[in-house]
Amino acid sequence: MPPRYLNFRCSVPWLILLLQTLFLIRSFFGFPAAGDTYSPSNFYPEFQDVNHMVIFGFGFFLMVLRRYGFSSTGFNFLLIVLGVQCSVLVEDFLVFLRVQQNEAGLKSLAKAVVSMTAVVISTGAVLGKASPVQLIVMTLVESIFFYASRCINRTFLQVPEHLTLMHVHLFGAYFGLAVTSRFPEPPPGLDKNRSTPKSDLFSMLGTVFVWVFWPSFNSLLADSKKEAVFNTYLALAVSAVAAFMLSALTSKDGKFRMTHIHSAVLAGGVAVSYTAHSIRHPWIAMILGLLGSVITILGSHCLQRCFHPALKLQDTSGVHFTFGLPAVLGAVAAVVLCVVQKGIEKQWN
DSSP, X not given: OOHHHHHXXXXXXXXXXXXXXXXXXXXXXHSOOGGGTTOSGGGHHHHHHHHHIIIIIHHHHTOOSTTOHHIIIIIHHHHHHHXXXXXXXXXXXXXXXXXXXXXXXXXXXXXXXHHHHHHHHHHHHHTTTSOHHHHHHHHHXXXXXXXXXXXXXXXXXXXXXXXXXXXXXXXXXXXXXXXHTTSOOOOTTOGXXXXXXXXXXXXXXXXXXXXXXXXXXXXXXXXXXHHHHHHHHXXXXXXXXXXXXXXXXXXXXXXXXXXXXXXXXXXXXXXXXXXXXXXXXXXXXXXXXXHHHHHHHHHHHHIIIIIHHHHTOOOSSOHIIIIIHHHHHHHHHHHHHHHHHHHHHHHHO
């Protein structure tokens, strides 16, 4: 048996067994009773939408390399189910420390699934570089740091509870870039780092899947669900239209580039993630979707040619300009809208 497979068998299964044993022991003492697991009853369809989006959508979304299709779908599934249990365990520990209040079982599980979006995005940055053990360790560490950042935002910055989860795109993108900067740069022209028409097709299928379920993602924990769904869909629609338009304009031959479409059609949903529940005028969401698509496509040109080589960033799936830059735009838009809203309220008072 080759040494690398022997090393895999001696490390990964035992690490998974150890983690699952710890989760089982802690769940015996900490998880809620079955009676309150499905409360509220109308929460389950939205939870399933987000669950499908994270597992199916992002699993196929990351199929950008010809040699890592099973890693993108199958191993991504393993990371999610391990990370969800870890996230529930961390939140249960915070309840024990009285940092936050205890909640119904399904809502706590929904938060854990949403938080796994950060892990999936970070996995896209290190795809093809990290080993399975490294990915599992990254999942555990990132889950803990993400919940720590949520506590900081909620305690010191007074960010509402549901908005502390909406920076998963920003956190996941830059956490992944920080991790991938520690790996050696692969040799140029390496065969396993290339894509094929089949992998691009499956990746585009995952993009469409994520696009369809993104309104449920933004509205899952929001107070104003109807506004969140409405504004998210408008932003996604505008960003998709702008993606095709800008792809044809920026291509040398004037044709659509699926790499542009793959990156930019989701920019609108990321850009309005902070403000989808509070936007009162639809044109604001549409402008954010347009700006998100512009930043994504233009950023992919500038960053890949200028900043990424200088900073030695190895962004395999382009998570920087697919999720990172639109999330920065959304955060800035949230601050601007908050300042404008307070100014209007002060004038009326």
